[in-house]
Each structure stands twice: as structure tokens, then as C-alpha cells.
Amino acid sequence: MSKIAIKLSKIGKKYQVAHTRNGSFWALKNVSLEINKGDRVGLIGPNGAGKTTLLRIIAGITQPTIGIVQTFGRAVALMDLEAGFHPDLTGEENVFLNGMLVGMNKKEIKQKFKQIVEFADIGLFINAPFYTYSSGMKFRLAFAVAIASECDVMILDEIFLAGDFEFQLKTLEAIKNLQKKREITTVVCSHAPAFIFNLADIFWGINKGIVASKKKRDLLKEIDQKHKIWTTAFKVDYRSIIK
Amino acid sequence: MKMPLRYYQDFLITLTQKEFSLRYRYTWLGFFWTIINPVLQMLSLGLVFKLFARVDIDHYFIFLFVGLVPWNFFSQSLHQTTPIIIAKRHLLTKSNFPKEFLPLSIILVNLLHFLVAMGIALVAVVMNYQLSWLKLLFVLLSLMWLVGFTGGLSLLVSAMTVYFRDINFIVKNFLPLLFYVTPILYTQEIAPAILQPLFYLNPMAGIIELIRFGLSITSTISLTLVGVNLLISCLIFVLGWYVFAHLKPYFVDKL
Numbered sequence: 001m002s003k004i005a006i007k008l009s010k011i012g013k014k015y016q017v018a019h020t021r022n023g024s025f026w027a028l029k030n031v032s033l034e035i036n037k038g039d040r041v042g043l044i045g046p047n048g049a050g051k052t053t054l055l056r057i058i059a060g061i062t063q064p065t066i067g068i069v070q071t072f073g074r075a076v077a078l079m080d081l082e083a084g085f086h087p088d089l090t091g092e093e094n095v096f097l098n099g100m101l102v103g104m105n106k107k108e109i110k111q112k113f114k115q116i117v118e119f120a121d122i123g124l125f126i127n128a129p130f131y132t133y134s135s136g137m138k139f140r141l142a143f144a145v146a147i148a149s150e151c152d153v154m155i156l157d158e159i160f161l162a163g164d165f166e167f168q169l170k171t172l173e174a175i176k177n178l179q180k181k182r183e184i185t186t187v188v189c190s191h192a193p194a195f196i197f198n199l200a201d202i203f204w205g206i207n208k209g210i211v212a213s214k215k216k217r218d219l220l221k222e223i224d225q226k227h228k229i230w231t232t233a234f235k236v237d238y239r240s241i242i243k
Numbered sequence: 244m245k246m247p248l249r250y251y252q253d254f255l256i257t258l259t260q261k262e263f264s265l266r267y268r269y270t271w272l273g274f275f276w277t278i279i280n281p282v283l284q285m286l287s288l289g290l291v292f293k294l295f296a297r298v299d300i301d302h303y304f305i306f307l308f309v310g311l312v313p314w315n316f317f318s319q320s321l322h323q324t325t326p327i328i329i330a331k332r333h334l335l336t337k338s339n340f341p342k343e344f345l346p347l348s349i350i351l352v353n354l355l356h357f358l359v360a361m362g363i364a365l366v367a368v369v370m371n372y373q374l375s376w377l378k379l380l381f382v383l384l385s386l387m388w389l390v391g392f393t394g395g396l397s398l399l400v401s402a403m404t405v406y407f408r409d410i411n412f413i414v415k416n417f418l419p420l421l422f423y424v425t426p427i428l429y430t431q432e433i434a435p436a437i438l439q440p441l442f443y444l445n446p447m448a449g450i451i452e453l454i455r456f457g458l459s460i461t462s463t464i465s466l467t468l469v470g471v472n473l474l475i476s477c478l479i480f481v482l483g484w485y486v487f488a489h490l491k492p493y494f495v496d497k498l
Contacts, residue, residue, distance in 0.1 A: 015496065060339035063492045077338065084337030088265055096257055101337045103246065106253045
């Protein structure tokens with residue numbers, strides 16, 4: 001019997017469009033789902049479908065308007081590059097702040113500090129204020145802290161592409177490693193097929209706030225079709241150029 | 244998810260440390276500003292009221308300094324905590340942490356500054372007044388009162404500012420006015436009758452009166468004033484925690 005890691009029962013989330021009087025919408029409608037411990041879930045859907053709202057609810061960052069959320073264990077979210085960092089603090093100081101926000105205590109962070117800095121590999125910038133960082137560096141630091149946090153549930157929203165090619169491979173390996181060794185539960189959301197298919201084997205499609213299970217075969221078909229449109233749109237036959 | 248108490252302690256201390264180190268980052272005089280500020284204030288206000296208004300209070304500069312230090316703690320704390328939830332939105336979008344710590348860490352940083360300035364004030368008081376040990380207990384009591392009242396009010400206004408951004412402007416515009424209707428430049432006793440009802444609604448009146456009484460700067464104190472102010476403070480304290488706790492789950496959606 002597998003244990004439940006995340007349980008959503010009839011979740012709905014209504015948003016008022018920020019700072020307007022009339023303009024509310026349901027970002028999520030009647031979502032019920034169960035994710036077991038160690039599950040690898042991929043979330044797919046267009047912009048504005050409700051992916052980020054769903055992930056934020058799972059992470060406990062926001063509350064649903066109706067319904068019940070239950071998350072068992074420590075959940076860590078990597079959704080927004082600036083989240084959990086103070087722009088004026090240095091990388092080192094931010095490791096402590098961010099580490100605490102993801103649930104580590106001071107002793108834990110001290111023990112893992114070297115490992116975090118090594119993984120982020122941002123050189124002298126670890127002592128520079130965070131606002132001087134490029135997106136890539138921000139991602140490196142955020143990811144290094146998240147990986148060190150020994151979480152039970154990891155929530156990843158489309159931010160992988162901020163890293164360079166080498167770092168993207170490094171993050172992919174690191175997450176797969178945690179999935180295999182510590183059996184952490186992952187909920188991944190990405191438009192990049194390489195990440196979705198490497199990190200997930202259960203797929204949920206989401207559109208206009210409605211979540212439905214998806215078969216891997218159907219998903220691949222969809223992606224194949226989009227890929228065709230994409231390649232014809234760019235019309236770059238790079239193989240012939242290389243030759 | 245429930246976390247051990249140790250984690251919350253660490254968290255509050257870390258936030259306070261970061262807030263402290265951020266305040267004087269890239270400055271030359273750093274922590275010295277905490278002393279320079281009230282001294283300059285004391286000199287300018289003191290000279291104006293001594294030379295032009297000709298107030299008749301012994302050791303007027305010390306009298307003034309002892310009133311200015313708690314007032315500055317209160318007013319600076321409110322200034323800084325009112326917009327704090329909006330200012331720290333980048334922390335709220337990371338995880339669900341105890342959001343009370345955002346205003347409380349500011350209060351703790353200001354408390355540290357307050358205690359340093361109060362220490363200096365105490366030296367000046369010891370040299371010029373005859374202190375009584377028993378009365379010093381009132382100082383201790385009023386310090387706790389000051390922190391509790393400022394903390395409660397900060398929680399209240401910081402939570403409400405997320406919903407009504409005007410509160411930030413209201414606080415910033417009313418604090419300088421409130422300064423003059425608080426017995427800082429004068430005592431409650433010598434203030435005109437028209438101000439008296441206002442003192443009863445303003446706990447800072449009772450707090451500053453009690454500090455001065457405790458330090459033997461003044462020899463009388465109105466017990467009704469202290470009683471009414473204390474009651475109002477308790478109400479604001481409870482209301483602050485209550486309102487903050489009830490609004491905090493929705494902060495993220497209102498930023």
C-alpha cells in the first residue's frame with residue numbers, strides 16, 4: 001500500500017483580478033486528486049490554465065476558496081526565481097533566509113552550506129547582493145537550496161530554462177537522483193518535453209481550471225504535432241548547415 | 244506542517260539579524276545613527292521650546308530625551324511595519340511561514356536601538372535625579388507595555404494595509420500630528436484642558452508619563468490615565484493578533 005502524499009478534495013479557487021472591482025474568475029474548478037508518496041507527476045496545460053495556482057495550493061502558499069488540501073511532509077516549491085530571496089542581501093545571507101523559508105533550521109543550513117555553494121557554482125557572486133544576479137545565477141542558488149532541503153514533496157514550475165545547458169542536465173540528474181534514492185514526490189510543470197518525460201510518469205492535463213488525467217501516448221502525439229509546427233515555423237535545417 | 248519550536252526561534256532571530264544588517268549596509272556611521280538621531284532631535288526641539296516657548300521644566304533636555312526615545316521606537320516601528328507585508332511579498336510567494344515574524348522582526352531591531360538609546364538616557368538621568376529602586380519597576384513595566392502596544396498595533400495596521408493601502412498614508416500623516424498631542428514636550432499635568440481627553444485615547448501618553456514617573460523625573464502620575472491607556476492597549480494587542488491571524492491566509496492573493 002502506498003501512502004498518500006497530497007490529497008485535494010473538491011478544490012476551487014476564485015480570484016479577484018488584482019486591484020479591480022469587478023473581474024473575478026475561477027482559476028480552479030472542482031479539482032480532486034490524490035498523489036501518492038514517491039509519485040512523479042507532470043502537469044501540462046497552456047498559459048493561464050491554472051497550473052501555477054494548483055502548484056501554489058499544493059505548496060501551501062495560497063489557500064483554496066473551497067475544498068480541502070492535505071499535504072503530508074515537507075513541501076518545497078521552486079516556482080519563481082525571486083521568491084524567498086531578499087534583493088539587498090548577499091548570496092550567502094540569502095542561503096540562510098531561503099533555507100529557513102523551505103523549512104531548514106540554522107544548524108542544518110550551516111552543515112550543508114558548502115554543498116549548496118558547490119552545487120550552485122556561481123563563483124564570487126555568492127558574496128554579492130542578490131539583485132546583481134542574472135536569471136541563471138538566481139536559478140542556480142534557488143535550486144541548490146531546494147535540493148539540500150531534504151523535502152518530501154518537490155514542486156517545480158517552469159524555471160529550468162534559466163540555467164545553461166550544463167546546469168539543466170545537472171538539475172535533471174539531481175532530481176532524478178532524489179526520486180530514486182529518497183523516493184520524494186515530485187510535481188513538475190514544464191513546456192519542455194525533455195523535463196516532463198524525464199521527471200514524470202503520471203500526467204495531468206489542465207485547462208481552464210479543470211484537471212484531467214492524460215495518457216502518455218496522447219501527450220506524445222500532441223507534443224509531436226506541436227513540434228512539427230515549431231520546426232516549420234523556424235525553418236532552420238541545422239543538420240545541413242553543420243555538414 | 245507543524246515545525247519544532249527551535250525552528251521558529253531560529254527563523255525569527257535570522258530575520259531580525261538580516262533586518263539589522265540591512266539597515267546600515269553601505270553606511271559609514273552605521274549603528275551610531277541610532278544615537279545621533281534622538282540627540283539632534285532633542286537639541287532642535289529643546290532649543291525651540293526653551294528659547295521661544297520658554298517652558299518651565301527642570302533639566303528640560305533630559306526630560307525631552309526620555310520622552311523622545313520611546314516615541315521614536317513607537318513611531319519608527321509603525322512607519323516600517325505598516326507596509327511590511329507588501330514590501331516583503333517576495334518572501335510570501337516562497338512558502339507558508341509564520342507571517343507575524345515580518346512585523347515582529349522589525350520591532351525587535353527597533354527594540355535593540357531603543358534599549359541602547361534608553362541606556363544613554365539612563366546615564367543622564369542618574370547624574371541629575373535621585374532615583375528610587377521601587378519606582379524603577381514602573382520603568383520595566385512601561386517598557387513591556389510599550390513593546391506590547393507597538394507590536395499589537397503594528398500587526399493590526401500591517402495586516403489591514405494589505406487590503407486598504409490608504410492606511411500606509413494615514414499612519415504616515417497622523418504620526419507627526421500625534422507627536423504633539425502626546426506628552427513628550429510637556430507633561431500631562433501642565434497640558435491645556437482641551438488635550439486631556441485625547442491623552443486618554445492615546446496609550447503613548449500613559450507610557451511616556453509612566454517612564455518619566457519611574458525615572459523620578461516627574462513626581463505625580465494620573466492613575467486613571469494609566470488605567471484607561473492600559474485597557475486600550477490590551478484591546479489593541481488582542482485585536483492586532485486576531486485580525487492578523489484571520490487575514491494572513493489571504494495576503495498572497497491581495498499583493
